[in-house]
Amino acid sequence: MPFLSATLDRVKPSPTIAVTTKAAELKAAGVDVIGLGAGEPDFDTPANIQAAGKAAISNGHTRYTAVDGIPELKQAICAKFKRDNHLDYTPAQISVGTGGKQVLYNAFMATLNPGDEVIIPAPYWVSYPDMVLLGGGTPVCIETSLERNFKLTAEQLEAAITPKTKWFLFNSPSNPTGAGYSHDELKALTDVLMRHPHVWVMTDDMYEHLVFGDFKFCTPAEVEPQLYDRTLTVNGVSKAYAMTGWRIGYAAGPEMLIKAMRKVQSQSTSNPCSISQYAAVEALNGPQDFLAPNAKLFERRRDLVVNALNACPGITCPTPEGAFYVYPSIADCIGKSSAKGTLIDTDEAFATALLEDTGVAVVFGAAFGLSPYFRVSYATSDAQLTEACARIKTFCEGLN
Numbered sequence: 001m002p003f004l005s006a007t008l009d010r011v012k013p014s015p016t017i018a019v020t021t022k023a024a025e026l027k028a029a030g031v032d033v034i035g036l037g038a039g040e041p042d043f044d045t046p047a048n049i050q051a052a053g054k055a056a057i058s059n060g061h062t063r064y065t066a067v068d069g070i071p072e073l074k075q076a077i078c079a080k081f082k083r084d085n086h087l088d089y090t091p092a093q094i095s096v097g098t099g100g101k102q103v104l105y106n107a108f109m110a111t112l113n114p115g116d117e118v119i120i121p122a123p124y125w126v127s128y129p130d131m132v133l134l135g136g137g138t139p140v141c142i143e144t145s146l147e148r149n150f151k152l153t154a155e156q157l158e159a160a161i162t163p164k165t166k167w168f169l170f171n172s173p174s175n176p177t178g179a180g181y182s183h184d185e186l187k188a189l190t191d192v193l194m195r196h197p198h199v200w201v202m203t204d205d206m207y208e209h210l211v212f213g214d215f216k217f218c219t220p221a222e223v224e225p226q227l228y229d230r231t232l233t234v235n236g237v238s239k240a241y242a243m244t245g246w247r248i249g250y251a252a253g254p255e256m257l258i259k260a261m262r263k264v265q266s267q268s269t270s271n272p273c274s275i276s277q278y279a280a281v282e283a284l285n286g287p288q289d290f291l292a293p294n295a296k297l298f299e300r301r302r303d304l305v306v307n308a309l310n311a312c313p314g315i316t317c318p319t320p321e322g323a324f325y326v327y328p329s330i331a332d333c334i335g336k337s338s339a340k341g342t343l344i345d346t347d348e349a350f351a352t353a354l355l356e357d358t359g360v361a362v363v364f365g366a367a368f369g370l371s372p373y374f375r376v377s378y379a380t381s382d383a384q385l386t387e388a389c390a391r392i393k394t395f396c397e398g399l400n
């Protein structure tokens with residue numbers, strides 16, 4: 001009898017770990033490494049939110065709480081959905097977990113049966129397919145293209161739906177591409193879903209507040225109110241409020257689903273950290289005026305990186321609508337050799353050679369299910385970004 005669970009055989013170890021480990025090794029050996037891999041803002045949690053966390057400790061909010069969130073936080077989340085998304089929810093329709101990651105995981109664990117399919121547009125956030133596999137379901141990954149700005153078309157969605165489809169997993173703006181769906185682009189997808197009443201939507205709105213220029217964020221239940229009864233809207237405080245370490249994410253959806261997710265959480269972690277929950281109340285109820293300047297800062301960095309990467313021979317970098325990532329193509333680099341003689345036959349080979357030769361750490365596209373690309377996180381200083389892009393340019397100029 002094998003000791004380890006057979007379910008784990010279906011799950012791949014994170015392909016990003018190889019790059020991260022290599023970068024750490026080089027750094028330890030004294031190499032000047034610039035990491036463009038981090039998926040988190042490069043600034044501290046705003047002072048008012050920090051203060052709310054400290055006050056929670058002083059006020060004795062250090063005990064177990066209700067499994068899926070304190071009433072104050074559920075109220076703040078309902079108010080947020082009303083304010084930002086024009087969606088009406090009651091506290092009984094809200095689930096709070098240890099990060100958006102746990103909330104997504106709970107939703108899959110609570111709903112998937114063997115054979116159930118989950119449609120995931122590729123490239124995707126690395127955890128989606130493996131979470132589906134852990135839940136016993138089948139990920140159905142549909143490749144998008146750079147030509148269509150990495151957005152799934154209505155035709156692609158229609159073709160992917162089968163009688164076994166349980167969820168359509170939607171993420172806009174996206175990790176890893178930054179692509180954001182406009183109202184009309186999303187409406188085209190929700191129109192397809194209206195023709196398939198057995199398919200539910202799980203929307204990961206984590207990057208809602210990081211959108212640029214004229215782009216207007218929208219979410220499925222807002223664009224198509226008739227989908228309200230089969231939509232789980234997932235969000236969190238990690239990215240918008242620079243609270244990645246506090247671990248608070250949340251979701252809103254039909255009460256029977258929220259109850260089932262609570263059951264999963266009650267037998268795993270129980271409540272998310274009590275102190276973090278009080279800090280999240282302040283994040284959602286407190287001043288929101290730093291969000292817009294913050295998005296402006298990221299927009300400037302996006303422009304810096306897109307311009308610099310498009311000046312590199314062999315790289316094509318589209319301009320995304322949001323998040324803090326770009327996902328450039330290296331199709332024109334494939335088949336060449338680096339100045340040090342390494343054959344660049346895959347995007348993994350590109351990222352490895354780039355790291356070894358220049359000290360710039362990026363994540364290769366295969367990790368996100370679409371090659372040949374790489375992901376750059378521009379959540380770092382202008383100086384670091386400028387230097388990293390200069391090194392990438394030298395590396396590309398050396399390919400032949």
Ligand SMILES: Cc1ncc(COP(=O)(O)O)c(C=O)c1O
Nearest residue numbers: 039099100101125175236238249
């Ligand atoms: C698209 C997306 N969804 C969800 C998460 C999870 O965020 P958290 O668990 O910190 O709330 C991340 C984090 O990188 C993400 O990029």
